[in-house]
Amino acid sequence: MGRLSSSPPPPQSVELRRWTLSEAVHLRGLRASLHEELTGDVLGEGEALEEVPELVVLIATELATNALRHGIPPTIVRLLATEDCLILDVADHDLGSLPELTDAQPDGAGGRGLQLARALSLDVGWYATDRTKNIWASFPRTARLSGSRPS
Template sequence: MGQLRTSPPPPQATALERWDLGTPAELRDLRASLRQALTRHGLVQGEDLDEVPHLVVLVATELASNALRHGLPPTTVTLLTADGCFILDVADHDLSTIPELDDTNPLDSGGRGLMLAQSVSLAVGWYATGDTKNIWASFSR
């Protein structure tokens, strides 16, 4: 198992929208709402228009699902922007564990969200606040 780098998103990151989730059933609404938010906040038109929202939504779903399954509620998903990127920040309230990359058993129930995030995003990191553990990933805008 490996560890993610410990660092918050860039300090100039600005929050665009936020979702609070209490159950896995809310993931469906998150996916639809997040797609709309990416469009609303100026996802640049181009040949990758469908790919970027798909990847952001996929990573959001995986990370939020892991937080709901293994963390303490509520799970908070925040869409931020900084330096021409979208940043997805997923927080839960379990400060007793640290995120680990589990590449030893890819079919196991844990760690895939982090591996996916690392493989499709520009950068991934994690940090803790006084009451949350946050994992973030950045994507081209």
């Protein structure tokens, strides 16, 4: 097992949207709402996502699942933006544990969220505030992923 690097997300980031989850049943709503925020479109049942929105939604789901399973609720998921990146910031209220990168585990054993984030995002890290432990991952911001809906 290894430690994840400790550093806050870029200070110039702006919060686009926030979700508060208290249990796993809220993950489906997070996925649908995050997709709509990223693309401006409602995700139809069984509909595939474009590459970057799909990665953002996948990592958000994985990190939020980890936080719900191993942290102290509520889990707070924030979508942040800089000029050229989108940043997922997932917080839980367990200040007593540090995020760890686990070695490969058998299917169904869990613990792959941070490994997926490291493999599929531009960068990943963590930081603590006086109330939360936050894990973040950054993604490229494309023209379609403006982070705001047209007026």
